[in-house]
Amino acid sequence: MCGRYAASRRPEDLAGTFEIDKWDPEETLAPDYNVAPTKEVYAVLDRALKDAADPRPVRQLRKLKWGLVPSWSKTPEGAARMINARAETVHEKPSYRRAFSSRRCILPADGYYEWVTGKQERDLEVEGKKKRPRKQPYFVTPADGSVFAMAGLYEFWRDKTLPDDHPRAWWVTCSVITTEAETGPLAVSPADGPHTLAEIHPRMPLMLTPDRWDAWLDPARTDAGELRELLAPPPSGLMRAYPVPTAVSNVRNNGPELLEELAAPEEGTLF
DSSP: OOOEEEEEEOOOHHHHHHTSSSEOOOGGGOOOEOOOOOOOEEHHHEOOOTTSSSSSEEEEEEEEEEEEOOOOOOOOOOOOOOOOEETTTTTOOOTTHHHHHOOEEEEEEEEEEEEEOHHHHHHHHHSSOOOSSEEEEEEEETTTTOEEEEEEEEEEETTTTTTTTSSSEEEEEEEEEEEEEOOOOOOOOOTTTSGGGTOOOSSOOOOOOGGGOOOHHTTTTTOOOHHHHHHSOOOSSOEEEOOOOGGSSSSTSSSGGGGOOOSSSOOOOOO
């Protein structure tokens, strides 16, 4: 799954990486090292500009809220639960299939966090000696330092309790698509830690390699079969994972120190 990630890249850098044609400086977000559900995040999408004479899609960097609200939803209350969409079923689930057909995006990140229960802690839990095992957070990121381009969906929702000219009348929300975690070896892994992503968690965000960006973002592509082919996992061995401070477990903590690579898992959280 993807329940927390880091996104610290400047919009100027993202504009160059993704060949952005339009972004509004007023929508600039501060670097966020602890992105949690319902926060505003950057999304890359291809869409025609509102009220433009030219109907062709334009590559945009937009500010969206993480936690998808389907257009038919009566309230936005379920957004915090709809942060992830499974690649295996996204084409058929009522909450996601319309967005999958024509409203796809890329959610750029530095990488994502996942929590691992240490073996010693797991053994105690199994024995019933400890009910709440301490978990060690790991940060998963491309080994070459490139952007982690997560496949995503976005949707529009109209709050009918507000007038048309109200700034919050329309919500634009998004979800991260996840897939089965890689079982092949990591490009770089800690000596005393997990050696595959599957050892960390059975699911992971689906990372799109640059050769798939244009096809994924193209709203003219609507064939479910062709789109599902784009959801194939990337080649293995592109990622690295390392332990980071447990401070990231508190959503109130935010700063580059959360990405500090620890020499070993913190005491009590050994893998």
